[in-house]
Amino acid sequence: MSDYNFAYLDEQTKRMIRRAILKALAIPGYQVPFASREMPMPYGWGTGGVQLTAACLTPDDCLKVIDQGADDTTNAVSIRKFFQRTAGVAVTQATREATLIQTRHRIPETPLTEDQVLVYQVPIPEPLRFLEPRETETRKMHELEEYGLMHVKLYEDIARHGQIATSYAYPVKVEGRYVMDPSPIPKFDNPKLSDCPAIQLFGAGREQRIYALPPYTQVVSLDFDDYPFEASKPDHDCDLCGASDSYLDEVITDDRGGRMFVCSDTDFCAGRVRAGHAGRLAGRNKGAAA
Amino acid sequence: MIPGLADPPIQSSRGFRVLMQAMARPGTIQRLNLTQPPALGPAAGSVLLLLADPTTPLHLAGDLPGLAPWLQFHAGSPLTGPEGASIAVGRWPDLPLDLLPVGLPDYPDRSAMVIVELDRLDAEGPRLTGPGIRGHASLSLPAIAPFRANRALFPMGLDFVFTCGDRLACLPRSTRVEAA
Incomplete structure (x- = not known):
């Protein structure tokens, strides 16, 4: 047993994150700012996902952590141990047994169920960031649904490579409103985002953003009529x-x-x-x- | 003073999962009974203790005897008028919906969550569709027009938690409401 509060974070921090999660579920695809804490691991190691998991975890949960699909790589092993030590929860490597899955860059192949929560670690939550570096501008673009720049980017892919060359972090549109970065999952996984029975939560620790997809939310990968999206x-x-x-x-x-x-x-x-x-x-x- | 949570980390973790499922699946009725507050049911009191703290200005609508000091002690939230509220709580006729903040076009999250204590909460009545709902759901809403107007503001708008005794159901701004 450790001397940490249950799941490491203090209760006031968890309440702050929980309020942000509820807002994120109410506005699917919108990035809710939150007061991300320093965690006992570096930025880039899933601090956003870890904070979401800490805010959601109950003692009855069975936790699975994957890194690029694997249960046995450094990032997955260290986060799994972190919650074993600070929350005392059961852990598993089997997708079917898990009630909460924290993932880096993959969605499990085994279909998820209504009883599961999938937490993504997100490095850059803003899908428009590499096209427009100013936060004030990207915020305005989301406000006005001004997503033409994203289609220009995909078009330039076609002009240069003959096809949409974006193969991971492939942008999606959520319920016809917000364009969202699904985190760097391969575009092979994009179809699994849509109409998923499980709750999907996305956390970016360094960038201080939380966003979410409620179950059975319509998520469409951006494409063109003559160059349709392909999950390759x-x-x-x-x-x-x-x-x-x-x-x-x-x-x-x-x-x-x-x-x-x-x-x-x-x-x-x-x-x-x-x-x-x-x-x-x-x-x-x-x-x-x- | 009526007690709050006996074991806050554990009780609030389990309680939040119930509330998160309710918000993620609009119209589904969940049970939440962590405390028995003055003037309201256990579900409303539990949601308040799960979410309210000194950083969330609260608006208490109507006559809720004993609730303000109870919340002051257990949550420490400042009380405010409806314009400054991040959480509002009360019975349906008492809530000043038009005055509560609905967020900004670029920051739609800066809106109020509204906890509505009802006399009845059943899975029948107006038809709900939208994110989180497979096909459609039904919920005994106290009205229809205000929720249609709220949906029209999307992505701005209010998020509702309806409570009745130890039961609760949510209606986020993303849900479309039609007459049954």
Whole structure:
């Protein structure tokens, strides 16, 4: 047991974050400013997501933390340990068992349910920031629904590359009103944002913004009639579990051009391997799928 | 003095999850019973203790005997007129909806949350659609026109928490309301 308040943050801070969450749910896609606290980890390590999780967590929760789909990478492991220590909650790696999932840059492959909350870590919450650096201007653009600049950016992609080359942090429009940055998830995940049964919360600690998608909210990826949005992924099957419908990471295996493609969602991949599915390289490297 | 929360970190964490689900799924009726405040039901008192603190000016509408000192002690919120309120609470006929802040076009979050104590709260009546609602929901709202006018202000507007005894349901500004 630790001497921290439950879930680390003090009660007044949690109330402030909770009020911001309710506003964010009431105005889907709008970035609510909040008084982000310093956390015992650096900016860029998910301090926004951690503050949302701290404000939402109850002792009855079962927490899952993923980093680029993986449960076993540094960011995921350290945040999971942080809440085990400061909140004493149960943790899991199984998407189905989790009631609250904090994620960096992926949406789990296993469909979410109404009983789950998905918390995203967001580096730059403002979708227009790289097009217009002034906060006063981007705020005005959101106020006036002036999103032409975003379409110009996507058009320039087509002019230069022959297709919309934006492959992650692909901008979406929420319920026909706010253009929103879905955090740097691959655009493969964008369709899962829409009509999702779970509550989705987005937290940017350094930028001090919280935004949200209530369940069953309509989220549309921006595109053109003649260049429709496409949820792309590497044109391979997973080399460990054989899945053809999951998002893949490319892994370089030697210095002679050898490579393999594996599911980025480790829980999904391991579950398929346990169920007897096998990919091209299954069994070659013992323990690779464990 | 009636007690507030016995174990604030744990009780308010569980209570907030109930309130968050209610706000995320407009029209669904949840139960929340963390305290028994003067003049109002347990759900309204619980929502106040979950959200109010010295940084949230409160507007108490109408005659709510004993509530002001209770909130002063447990939450420490300053009392204010309707124009400066970030949270307003009262019975439906007493609430000055036209005077409460609805936010600014560039900062629509600078609006009031309205806690409305009702005599009846059931999943029947006016039809609700919008974000958070699969298909449609029904809720026994005390009126229709004010909520349609509120939706027309989107993204500005008021967010409502309806309470009745230990039950509550929410109606955020994003929800469209039609007669059943």
